[in-house]
Amino acid sequence: MMKKPEVKAFFAAVLAIIGAANADARNTKSTLEKSACPTEALQVVDAVCYTADLPEDHKAPDGARVQIPVAVLKGDNEGAPLFYFPGYPGESVLGYLDDIKTLRDGAGGRDLVLFDYRGSHRASPSLDCDLSLGRLSAYDNIFSPVVYDTAEAQTRFKKLTDYFETCHADLKSSGVAFEHYNDYGVAHDVEAIRKALGYKKIHVAGHSAGGGTILTQARYFPSSVASIIAESPWPTWTRNRAMIDEFYAAREHYLQKLAPFVGERLQGRIFSILDLDKARRALDAMPYMLNAGEETHRFDGAGLFHRLYVQPPKDYKALAALLAAIADGDRSGLRAFIGEPTGTPGAQEGPAPYGLYLSWICGDMGADKLSKTETRAMVQAEPALLGFEVGLACPWWDTEGDVPPEHNSAPVLDIPVLVVTGERDACCGRRMADELRTISPVVQTAEIKGRGHRVLGECRSALVRQFLDNPASPIDKSCTRK
Amino acid sequence: MSAMFSRIAASAVALTLMSGAFLSSVAHARPAKATLEASVCPTDALRALEAKCYTADLPEDHDAPRGKRISVPVAVLKGDKKAAPLFFFPGGPGSSALDREERLRVLKDGADGRDLVVFAYRGGRGAAPELDCDPSYRRLSAYYRKFTPIVHGPGSPVERLAQIGAYYEACHQRLKEQGVDIAQYTEYNIAFDIDAIRKALGYKAIHVAGHSAGGGAVLTQARLFPEAVASVIAEAPWPVWTRNRAPIDELAPSRILYTRLLSPYIGQRFGEHTFSAFDLDRAQDVLDAEPVVLTFGSQTIRFDGAALMHRLYVDLPQDLEGLAGLLTSVANGDRSGLEAFIGVPNSVPIEQGDTPWGLYLSIVCGDMGADKLTKTEIIAMVEKEPALLGFEPTLACPWWETSGDVPASQNRPPSLKMPVLVITGERDTCCGRRVADELRLVSPSVQTADLAGRGHSTFGGCRNTLVRQFLDNPAKPLDKSCTQK
Numbered sequence: 001m002m003k004k005p006e007v008k009a010f011f012a013a014v015l016a017i018i019g020a021a022n023a024d025a026r027n028t029k030s031t032l033e034k035s036a037c038p039t040e041a042l043q044v045v046d047a048v049c050y051t052a053d054l055p056e057d058h059k060a061p062d063g064a065r066v067q068i069p070v071a072v073l074k075g076d077n078e079g080a081p082l083f084y085f086p087g088y089p090g091e092s093v094l095g096y097l098d099d100i101k102t103l104r105d106g107a108g109g110r111d112l113v114l115f116d117y118r119g120s121h122r123a124s125p126s127l128d129c130d131l132s133l134g135r136l137s138a139y140d141n142i143f144s145p146v147v148y149d150t151a152e153a154q155t156r157f158k159k160l161t162d163y164f165e166t167c168h169a170d171l172k173s174s175g176v177a178f179e180h181y182n183d184y185g186v187a188h189d190v191e192a193i194r195k196a197l198g199y200k201k202i203h204v205a206g207h208s209a210g211g212g213t214i215l216t217q218a219r220y221f222p223s224s225v226a227s228i229i230a231e232s233p234w235p236t237w238t239r240n241r242a243m244i245d246e247f248y249a250a251r252e253h254y255l256q257k258l259a260p261f262v263g264e265r266l267q268g269r270i271f272s273i274l275d276l277d278k279a280r281r282a283l284d285a286m287p288y289m290l291n292a293g294e295e296t297h298r299f300d301g302a303g304l305f306h307r308l309y310v311q312p313p314k315d316y317k318a319l320a321a322l323l324a325a326i327a328d329g330d331r332s333g334l335r336a337f338i339g340e341p342t343g344t345p346g347a348q349e350g351p352a353p354y355g356l357y358l359s360w361i362c363g364d365m366g367a368d369k370l371s372k373t374e375t376r377a378m379v380q381a382e383p384a385l386l387g388f389e390v391g392l393a394c395p396w397w398d399t400e401g402d403v404p405p406e407h408n409s410a411p412v413l414d415i416p417v418l419v420v421t422g423e424r425d426a427c428c429g430r431r432m433a434d435e436l437r438t439i440s441p442v443v444q445t446a447e448i449k450g451r452g453h454r455v456l457g458e459c460r461s462a463l464v465r466q467f468l469d470n471p472a473s474p475i476d477k478s479c480t481r482k
Numbered sequence: 483m484s485a486m487f488s489r490i491a492a493s494a495v496a497l498t499l500m501s502g503a504f505l506s507s508v509a510h511a512r513p514a515k516a517t518l519e520a521s522v523c524p525t526d527a528l529r530a531l532e533a534k535c536y537t538a539d540l541p542e543d544h545d546a547p548r549g550k551r552i553s554v555p556v557a558v559l560k561g562d563k564k565a566a567p568l569f570f571f572p573g574g575p576g577s578s579a580l581d582r583e584e585r586l587r588v589l590k591d592g593a594d595g596r597d598l599v600v601f602a603y604r605g606g607r608g609a610a611p612e613l614d615c616d617p618s619y620r621r622l623s624a625y626y627r628k629f630t631p632i633v634h635g636p637g638s639p640v641e642r643l644a645q646i647g648a649y650y651e652a653c654h655q656r657l658k659e660q661g662v663d664i665a666q667y668t669e670y671n672i673a674f675d676i677d678a679i680r681k682a683l684g685y686k687a688i689h690v691a692g693h694s695a696g697g698g699a700v701l702t703q704a705r706l707f708p709e710a711v712a713s714v715i716a717e718a719p720w721p722v723w724t725r726n727r728a729p730i731d732e733l734a735p736s737r738i739l740y741t742r743l744l745s746p747y748i749g750q751r752f753g754e755h756t757f758s759a760f761d762l763d764r765a766q767d768v769l770d771a772e773p774v775v776l777t778f779g780s781q782t783i784r785f786d787g788a789a790l791m792h793r794l795y796v797d798l799p800q801d802l803e804g805l806a807g808l809l810t811s812v813a814n815g816d817r818s819g820l821e822a823f824i825g826v827p828n829s830v831p832i833e834q835g836d837t838p839w840g841l842y843l844s845i846v847c848g849d850m851g852a853d854k855l856t857k858t859e860i861i862a863m864v865e866k867e868p869a870l871l872g873f874e875p876t877l878a879c880p881w882w883e884t885s886g887d888v889p890a891s892q893n894r895p896p897s898l899k900m901p902v903l904v905i906t907g908e909r910d911t912c913c914g915r916r917v918a919d920e921l922r923l924v925s926p927s928v929q930t931a932d933l934a935g936r937g938h939s940t941f942g943g944c945r946n947t948l949v950r951q952f953l954d955n956p957a958k959p960l961d962k963s964c965t966q967k
Contacts, residue, residue: 237745242763245741248734255731256920259723260897262853263890270890272853277728281859368748368758374767381866405756406749410742430919435742 030054030192038069038122041097045104047071047114052196054118057180057402058188064177067124069094070115070193077109080201080226082468083190084114085217087208087234089183089360090352092116099456106205106461108468113197118189119181119356125174127181127355129167131347136160138306138387140350143341146386147306148297153383154376160386161372161396164358168397171355179402181356182363183216183236191221203468205229208428208453209360212236215439219411227471228417229464230436231455232428236364238435239391240408244378247305247388250426251276254308257316257424258323266321269328275320278327280304288334292341299338306387307337312424312452362394363401368408369394413440416471420460422451442472448480515547516540516678524555524608527583531590533557533600538682540604543666543887544674550663554609555580556679559590559598566687566712567597568953569676571703573694573720575669576613576841578602585941592691592946594953599683604675605667605841611660613667613840615653617832622649624792624872628828632871633792634783639868640861646871647857647881650843654882657840665887667844669699669722673706680710689953691715694913694938695845697904698722701921705896713956714902715949716921717940718913722849723895724920729870729877730863736795736873736911737762743798743909747806757810764813766790766869774820778827785824792872793823795911798937847879848886853893854879874912898925901956905945907936931962 030052037049049071056064071094072081084103086093093099093114104112119127136159138144146156171178194202203226204214211233218225238246254276261271272278280301287300313319322333350357362369370378372395379385385392417440419433433445446463448455459479466475516538523535535557542550557580558567570589572579579585579600590598605613620626622645624633632642657664680688689712692700697719704711724732740762747757758764766787773786799805808819847854855863857880864870870877886892902925904918918930931948933940944964951960 237748237759241741241759244763245734245737248731249738251731252735252916255727256923259895259920260924262723262894263892264894272890273723273727273893274853274855277731277855277859368756368760370760374760374764404749405751408759409748409750410745412746431738431916434915434919 030189030196032070032193032196035069037071039095041095041100042071042114044097045073045100047073052115052189052193054189054192056118056177058185058192066118068116068118068120068189069122070113072197073100073104073107073112073114075104075107075109075111079110079468080203081111081113081199082107082203082205083194084112085190085204085206085210085213087206087210088351088357089209089213090117090120090356092120092122092351094122102456102461106464108465110203110468113193113202115190115193117186117352117356119176119178119359120352125176126353127171127176127178127359128353129170129355129358130163131349131354133163133167133354133357134348134350135346136163137350137390139310139390140348142310142339143292143297144387147303148299150296150298153379153386157376157379157386157393160390160393164362164393164396165398167355167358168399171359172399178355178359179363179399181359182401182403183213183360184220184364184401184403184407186213187217187220190217191224194224201226203227203229205231205464206233207231207456209234211428212239215411215413215436216407218413218415222413222415225415227467228413228415229420229467230417230432231420231460232422232425232453233419233432233436234428235432235435237408237410238432239361239389240365240368242370242378243385243389243392244382247382247385249431250309250388251305253426253429253431257313258320261317261320264320266317266324269321269324271320271324272327275323275327279323282326282329288331288338290335290338290341295341297341299334302384302387303338305384309388309426312426314424358397359399359401361391362397363399364403364407365394365401366403366405366407367400368405369400371395410435411439415440416442416467417444418463418467418471418475419443419445420455420463421445421447422453422455423447423449424452427453444475446475446477446480449482516675516682518556518679518682521555523557525581527581527586528557530583531559531586533559538601538675538679540675540678542604542663544671552604552610554602554604554606554675556599556601558683559586559593559600561593561595561597563595565596566689567599567685568593568689568691569599569601569680571690571692571696571699573692573696574837574842575695575699575845576603576606577837578607580608581836588941588946592949594950596689596953599679599688601676601679603672603841605662605844606838607836611662613657613662613838613844614834615656615839615843616649617834617839619649619653619839620830620832620835622646623875625796627830628825629778629781629783630872633789634785636782636784639788639864639871642871643861643864643878646878650847650878650881651883653840653843654884657844662840664844664884665848667841668848668886668888669695669702669845670706670849670886670888670892672699673703676703677707677710686710687712689713689715691717691949692719693717693940695720697913698725701896701898702892704898704900704902708899711900713900713952714898715905715952716902717905717945718907718910718938719904719917719921720913721895721917721921723893724917725846725874725876726850726853726893728855728863729860729873730867733791733867733870733873735916737791739911739914740794740798743802744806744809747803750806752807752810755810755814755816757806758813761806761809761813765809768812768815774817774824776821776824781827785820786868788869788872791869795873798909798911843875843882844886846875847882848884849888849892850876850879850886851888851890851892852885853890854885856880895920895924899927901952902928903948903952903956903960904928904930905940905948906930906932907938907940908932908934909937912938929960931960931965933965934967
């Protein structure tokens with residue numbers, strides 16, 4: 001657990017509070033205190049650091065408070081600043097020097113504003129829960145027992161749902177009002193910080209779940225947002241659909257990537273697009289058993305889809321050959337594809353405190369959740385959902401987030417949008433660009449060749465700089481093809 | 483792009499052009515040879531438009547040029563522009579535009595002074611042979627009949643699948659008994675016909691446009707004969723490489739489209755209920771648990787979750803807000819709006835239409851080649867998702883015994899170098915912009931235009947505006963402003 005920064009100096013920038021046109025009457029007020037920068041990375045880049053003091057519930061400004069670190073990397077460009085929202089949801093960029101430098105490069109001389117989210121590791125409070133989610137999560141553990149145990153699907157699912165219930169009970173006993181730790185609460189924090197820093201308008205950029213949060217930001221505070229840069233976005237209205245639909249969207253991505261090899265002879269077999277399905281069924285009928293120490297991992301069809309989702313193949317031709325072989329009963333290449341278990345990973349810290357992570361992904365659903373019965377039926381119909389997104393277990397998170405009913409609709413905006421995606425991203429690639437294409441009259445998209453979910457880099461910076469210079473003008477995307 | 487071309491003499495009566503062996507680097511070494519004979523135009527529409535009509539004589543099997551011959555009608559609507567002509571490929575697959583005057587006038591307008599070439603496909607209406615089967619298919623097809631028994635019962639999903647499978651088997655048997663070489667009636671073989679007709683008409687390069695399955699056929703044409711195709715206009719394309727995937731995977735993108743189109747209404751109040759992202763799923767579940775049963779004369783129909791998916795696929799309501807309201811009501815147990823939504827039976831006359839069903843199935847199933855799912859696999863899929871019965875005719879192809887004479891690469895998306903324009907409808911449940919996106923993965927020179935508010939039919943003024951611009955300069959970025967209107 002990282003320590004919170006020691007507050008050294010006081011810097012007040014409390015501005016008049018005027019509710020934004022589309023936000024509700026919440027009191028978005030922040031007190032900013034200048035502080036020592038909480039990470040070495042921020043010190044190296046000479047950031048000006050603050051601690052923002054905010055109401056836990058923006059409707060109750062006299063109630064409990066939360067504190068989060070904020071850092072401004074001053075630029076020499078007089079234009080509106082760029083606020084960057086990391087993903088997961090709940091992770092932080094403040095400790096990563098290389099990423100910060102790349103983000104500053106992309107800001108093109110504008111002020112770059114970085115911050116940690118409410119409830120995150122350096123915030124107060126930090127919404128911690130037991131670290132065993134690091135072992136259960138199909139994202140964090142490539143041999144997650146929820147996917148690879150030999151027990152039947154509902155028993156494995158129960159490991160996850162038990163965790164959700166325990167974490168929920170722990171947070172509840174801590175007294176945190178965790179219904180406010182979600183996109184909606186964060187958007188009000190950022191709006192308050194914007195005002196406290198004295199910026200009239202801001203550009204917002206965000207990655208993955210952060211690429212969704214910036215859309216929430218623009219939905220509730222449209223007059224404060226100059227432009228939107230959604231990078232591999234994972235917006236609420238897609239992640240809070242029935243997960244079976246999202247799972248099939250990922251399958252469509254694999255089929256698209258495999259399609260160029262249809263009919264090709266690969267290692268003695270002609271690849272068919274039906275081999276993805278056939279390999280899956282072959283593995284379901286006879287799973288591949290892998291012994292590692294005292295544990296036995298069962299790699300079935302769900303395991304195959306889990307691997308494709310969390311470790312997008314770099315070489316789809318090799319994958320096509322593997323699928324054709326499995327469909328044909330030849331499993332010789334499977335062991336290398338599955339990889340060697342590195343022993344049972346112990347409890348491990350996640351990119352965000354797990355309590356925040358679950359409060360956020362489940363809280364954004366508000367009252368609009370599937371029931372436990374509906375979710376169990378979905379897992380029964382498609383066990384591969386166990387290796388998909390952790391939010392599957394949200395019906396076991398007993399608290400509804402404090403969000404308006406329309407929180408999970410696609411927003412209607414009149415703000416220029418740039419969507420940057422990675423060619424190999426199964427979650428949040430070009431289909432998300434499609435989802436966003438109609439939310440605003442000006443939406444530009446750019447897909448970076450060879451990149452997966454992570455798009456940070458020179459090309460992304462080149463695109464962002466151009467876009468920030470003139471968000472309404474078509475950008476030169478030539479770097480995306482290199 | 484200025485294409486070199488030549489045209490046949492206007493007075494040609496019986497023109498035979500025996501083109502030299504044209505070895506495309508992409509098509510295999512089949513000799514694409516056609517004999518064209520001027521003929522009386524076969525339809526009133528073509529006569530009204532003063533088309534020049536021909537009968538093209540072609541080998542049934544392009545690998546066996548001395549074998550059995552077939553013929554197809556071809557019509558040229560002459561233009562005054564000295565530029566490469568536009569060949570139009572209708573959908574179906576296997577349908578014909580030759581008798582639709584209105585359609586032909588719109589196409590001619592889009593061709594903007596170029597020669598417009600229209601034709602029937604091999605096995606199609608006006609061709610010899612015509613691959614007809616029992617016309618009762620219209621009463622089974624989920625496309626034509628609102629309350630087809632395949633979707634609305636009676637019987638279990640697998641029994642209903644067997645019913646459609648039996649039709650495929652009977653139709654296949656009928657063609658076989660007629661001596662038709664069924665394996666040759668595919669999109670792949672049609673491409674060889676068209677290239678032969680192109681040569682016989684003396685065109686060096688052609689523009690190709692096609693709708694739906696025809697939008698897929700133009701992509702195959704361009705893949706196999708890249709040197710003869712100047713540009714490609716694929717309208718609401720239904721290409722082989724997507725339609726020949728596992729049906730369960732193809733159903734999913736349509737569901738995702740519904741959720742996307744409905745997503746602006748999430749959180750909106752409809753009476754006592756608030757529309758949820760899950761209401762589509764829930765309404766399906768509620769109807770599966772307790773279907774609506776209605777009687778129309780002697781027909782009793784069951785409207786369950788599969789029927790709901792069928793209806794959205796073939797007839798997505800224009801009023802999406804109204805649909806959101808209905809789904810949230812149904813999900814919450816209020817069925818008062820359902821009967822109006824379900825409607826009454828449509829009239830489905832049993833007659834031969836412009837698509838001979840034998841050809842339709844030959845193409846739909848034949849282009850899969852040997853790459854089909856088994857009957858067992860399809861049965862398992864239907865048991866898991868009965869909504870597939872109201873989806874696409876590819877489902878029952880394991881019951882079509884013949885594998886088309888196509889190479890395994892037929893089901894691969896084409897990597898095209900020539901300019902391509904893909905026109906889609908924003909609300910097309912089958913063939914919208916996801917297909918354009920897929921094509922762009924392998925063909926970088928693709929421009930796309932998505933028509934606001936339109937479904938699978940993209941025909942009309944905006945389509946023509948786009949087509950005319952594109953034909954004038956296919957490499958130039960289009961002004962797409964009409965798509966937003």
